Amino acid sequence: MRFTGKRAVVTGGASGIGKATALRLVSEGAEVWIGDIDENGGRELAATSNERIHFLRTDVTQAADIEALMTTADAHVVFNNAGAGGSRSPIHEISPEDWDRTQSLLLRSVALGIRYAAPLMIARGEGGAIVNTASIAALQAGAAPTAYSVAKAGVLHLTTMAAADLSQFDIRVNAVCPGFITTNIFTSALGIAGDKCAVANGAIGQIAAKAQPLQRAGRAEDIAAAAAYLASDDAGFVTGTHITVDGGMTIGPRHGWDPATPSLFTALEAFAA
Numbered sequence: 001m002r003f004t005g006k007r008a009v010v011t012g013g014a015s016g017i018g019k020a021t022a023l024r025l026v027s028e029g030a031e032v033w034i035g036d037i038d039e040n041g042g043r044e045l046a047a048t049s050n051e052r053i054h055f056l057r058t059d060v061t062q063a064a065d066i067e068a069l070m071t072t073a074d075a076h077v078v079f080n081n082a083g084a085g086g087s088r089s090p091i092h093e094i095s096p097e098d099w100d101r102t103q104s105l106l107l108r109s110v111a112l113g114i115r116y117a118a119p120l121m122i123a124r125g126e127g128g129a130i131v132n133t134a135s136i137a138a139l140q141a142g143a144a145p146t147a148y149s150v151a152k153a154g155v156l157h158l159t160t161m162a163a164a165d166l167s168q169f170d171i172r173v174n175a176v177c178p179g180f181i182t183t184n185i186f187t188s189a190l191g192i193a194g195d196k197c198a199v200a201n202g203a204i205g206q207i208a209a210k211a212q213p214l215q216r217a218g219r220a221e222d223i224a225a226a227a228a229y230l231a232s233d234d235a236g237f238v239t240g241t242h243i244t245v246d247g248g249m250t251i252g253p254r255h256g257w258d259p260a261t262p263s264l265f266t267a268l269e270a271f272a273a
């Protein structure tokens, strides 16, 4: 019960990682305000929460919406998590408008989440914890399109800079970098809806199980556990950093001396005897 007596904000809390994190925080004693554009999903979750989860329609591309969410919740813990795939165009084709839309959804939203949450934490004088959702796409190419990856890299450095600004108030700022996590983000990006969603998510789950060294699909609950740790007093001396939760996706391939990895070295072994 690490969050007893604590109020928390989770953006993007109607689905996936945000929903799992809202439920995790509630299971540990928090009262949670979720901000999302998905009114059905948000209200449904709130309705089944025994009044531990409240829904406020929030579009994180709108500064006034974020300010209203933060003011209403007056939270000790903030999880800036809402997001979607953004533009898939390569850098030599992307329009200025698509670039701005993607940065607004994925980077500006996090900056403004911190901007409007921190003064309330400072005024309360009890410190606070802010966790931002970045991605392994912030760390290397190959995980997501360009505008998304650059925005997520921005989230990581924003996390560092905000931690530097806010540590004097005992406000910690950290990030999680999810790998391939089976949520609705992929079907949403492809515009797959309704009954087809479950079928497509089943197929995505099978691909996800083989996508990294740990041979199972990443779950929203895996990220919720890391976010809850960073938001809790267990991480009381942790700020300005990130936790990668990716089943080993970013550790790279097996080394060339591994007999299970055909390579120049294994091919030459016959000559070494």
Ligand SMILES: NC(=O)c1ccc[n+]([C@@H]2O[C@H](COP(=O)([O-])OP(=O)(O)OC[C@H]3O[C@@H](n4cnc5c(N)ncnc54)[C@H](O)[C@@H]3O)[C@@H](O)[C@H]2O)c1
Pocket: 011, 012, 013, 014, 015, 016, 017, 018, 035, 036, 037, 038, 041, 058, 059, 060, 061, 081, 082, 083, 084, 105, 133, 134, 135, 136, 177, 178, 179, 180, 181, 182, 183, 184, 185, 186, 188, 220
């Ligand atoms: N699933 C993955 O593999 C993965 C990997 C790395 C990072 N992420 C990041 O995790 C975060 C959560 O994504 P998810 O995988 O849970 O996807 P999801 O689609 O299940 O959930 C995203 C939520 O954000 C909401 N949202 C979208 N645009 C919004 C807006 N303008 N204002 C408010 N809410 C909005 C959606 O309605 C949805 O409820 C995102 O920031 C995403 O980029 C996901």
